[in-house]
Amino acid sequence: xxxxFNPPVNDENQYIRLLVDELRAKGxxxxxxxxxxxSRKHFRSIKLVHLNWFENIDxxxxxxxxxxxxxxxxxxVAIRIxxxxxxxxxxxxxxxxxxxxxxxxxxxxxxxxxxxxxxxHARQSxxxxxxxxxxxxxxxVYIPHPNFIGVYGAVHPRHAQGSDKLHLLFTGMVKPYxxxxxxxxxxxxxxxxxxxxxxxxxxxxxxxxxVLNRAQxxxxxxxxxxxxxxxxxxxLLADADAVVLPYDLASSLNSGTAILAFSYKRTVIxxxxxxxxxxxxxxxxxxxxxxxxxxxxxxxxxEQIARALKLKQRDPAALDNLGNQLYEYMAAxxxxxxxxxxxxxxxxxxxxxAA
Numbered sequence: 001x002x003x004x005f006n007p008p009v010n011d012e013n014q015y016i017r018l019l020v021d022e023l024r025a026k027g028x029x030x031x032x033x034x035x036x037x038x039s040r041k042h043f044r045s046i047k048l049v050h051l052n053w054f055e056n057i058d059x060x061x062x063x064x065x066x067x068x069x070x071x072x073x074x075x076x077v078a079i080r081i082x083x084x085x086x087x088x089x090x091x092x093x094x095x096x097x098x099x100x101x102x103x104x105x106x107x108x109x110x111x112x113x114x115x116x117x118x119x120x121h122a123r124q125s126x127x128x129x130x131x132x133x134x135x136x137x138x139x140x141v142y143i144p145h146p147n148f149i150g151v152y153g154a155v156h157p158r159h160a161q162g163s164d165k166l167h168l169l170f171t172g173m174v175k176p177y178x179x180x181x182x183x184x185x186x187x188x189x190x191x192x193x194x195x196x197x198x199x200x201x202x203x204x205x206x207x208x209x210x211v212l213n214r215a216q217x218x219x220x221x222x223x224x225x226x227x228x229x230x231x232x233x234x235x236l237l238a239d240a241d242a243v244v245l246p247y248d249l250a251s252s253l254n255s256g257t258a259i260l261a262f263s264y265k266r267t268v269i270x271x272x273x274x275x276x277x278x279x280x281x282x283x284x285x286x287x288x289x290x291x292x293x294x295x296x297x298x299x300x301x302x303e304q305i306a307r308a309l310k311l312k313q314r315d316p317a318a319l320d321n322l323g324n325q326l327y328e329y330m331a332a333x334x335x336x337x338x339x340x341x342x343x344x345x346x347x348x349x350x351x352x353x354a355a
Contacts, residue, residue, distance in 0.1 A: 003347070004049040006033035012173070012201075012227055015256050016052070018146045022340025028347075033075065048347055049079050050087040055108040069103040076110050085350040088115040090125050093253045112136050116350045119343070121145040121254045122274020128253075143342045145254060145275065147334035148263040149327070152230050155264050156238035158320060166194045166309040168269070169240035171228060172257045174202040174211060177248040181214050182294065186302045188218035193309060196244070199224040199236060237264040241319045242287070242308055245270040246301055249291065262330045265323035269304050271297075282329050285322040 005023065008030050010016040020030050033051070036043060058068045079086055088111045112118070112132050118140050120126070129136050168187065174180060180198060187196040198221065202208030208225050215221040228236060237243070243261040245268055255275045261268050269287040270276055276288045287304040291297040311318045 001027065001047050002029045002031060002045045004033050004036060004046055004051075005030045006049075006051050006054070008032045013256065014148060014151050014230075015146065018148075018151070018336055019340070019343065022146075022336060023343065026340065026344050028344075036075070037078070043082070046084060047351060048085045048087065050089070050347075051111070052089045053091055054088065055104050055111060057103045057107070065103055069107065072107055073110075076107070076114065080114050085116045085347075086111075086114055087117045087119060087346065087350065089119040089121070090129070091121070091254055093128055093251050115139065117141050117346050119143055119346065122278055124253060124274035124277055141342075141346050143339055143346070144278075144334045145256065145259050146336040146339045147330040148256075148260045149331060151263070152233035152260075154234065155327075156234045158238055164313045164316070165192065166190075166305070166312055167239060167241045168194060168196045168244045168305070169199065169236065169242075169266075170196065170244055171199045171233075171236065171260075172245075174198065174200045174208065174225070176203070176207065177251055179246040179248060179297065180211050182298055183244060183246045183301070184211070184214045184218060184221055186298060186305065187221060189302065190220070190305065190309070192220055194305060195220050195222070197222045197224065197236075197240070199226075199228050201225065201227040233260075234264060237261065237266050240266060241312055242266060243268045244305070246297065247271055247273055249273065259330065259334065262323070262326040265320070265327045267319055267322040267326060269301070269308060279326075279329065282326060285325045285329075 003023075005020060007016060008020055024030060031046065033049070036046060036049075054072060057072075058064050112129065116139065118129070118136070120140055120142050121144065123142065126137065126140060129140060170178075170180065170183065172178070183196070187194050198211070198215065202211065202225055212223055212225065215223045237260075243257065243266050245255060245257055247255065247270065249271050252271070253274045255270070255273060258268050258270060258275045267286050268276075272288050272290050276283060276286060279286065287308050289300040289304050291300050308319065
């Protein structure tokens with residue numbers, strides 16, 4: 001069966017590859033959205049369209065954003081008129097690109113209205129979507145985020161730290177909504193007791209310099225300002241006691257980086273975004289928190305880092321034990337093959353071929 005799964009490739013996000021591999025194993029022929037209008041024959045051959053992050057608008061300039069918005073609007077209208085089943089995965093509360101919020105909200109509204117199924121990876125999504133009515137809620141399908149176990153190689157053995165310092169890691173795209181300046185300030189207040197590594201490519205050179213300037217004032221922050229090669233991910237995680245992800249609660253919902261940490265036996269320090277809330281009884285294996293204001297965020301983040309530091313000093317194996325429990329949970333609940341079957345079942349229902 002020919003379907004659009006967009007994007008079909010993302011070199012910086014293995015999430016896409018994992019799902020595409022599972023779908024191809026079940027006989028689906030995957031095509032990018034850009035080919036949808038390549039010919040009448042191809043357009044007619046496409047049985048279903050599945051979109052990821054389609055609501056995100058390029059905000060490099062107003063005119064670029066307007067062009068991006070209009071193109072996406074035309075694509076959605078064409079899909080709607082053609083009658084092709086539309087599946088959309090809801091990844092965030094709102095788009096992280098705040099400069100194009102109006103355009104993003106408009107595309108999101110159409111996706112909520114026109115999608116035959118809306119895949120969610122976090123139960124918190126139900127509360128967000130509820131404001132759009134009962135009919136939208138009826139089209140939600142919860143499917144766990146696939147784990148990353150083994151994707152970046154085997155879990156590396158833990159290196160002997162030789163001290164009671166707490167080694168924290170932030171990894172992922174370096175963007176403003178991830179509150180890295182706040183994190184650097186908080187970690188700096190601990191002095192040599194806490195070491196932080198920030199590993200990831202920045203949104204742009206200007207923001208990279210902004211974060212670098214902040215980090216240089218602290219003696220306990222190391223910045224690795226590049227996309228971490230796949231072959232280095234496991235070793236980077238093995239060097240950390242915990243992964244710290246001080247995301248913006250206003251927009252964040254799912255975290256592939258948190259799933260990555262759990263898949264490599266690391267716990268996290270993170271706000272109670274959907275990924276964390278869905279851990280249920282295993283939330284206690286993380287250092288989770290809530291906040292309302294930036295000042296509250298600063299205070300509770302510091303409290304959780306201090307708690308992790310104290311726990312490591314009391315029992316050097318304690319943080320590793322938390323990571324081991326989260327790994328077992330990932331293996332059982334976020335199994336990739338099971339998720340592939342669930343997505344296949346969604347497609348078959350939408351196409352009216354369910355058994």
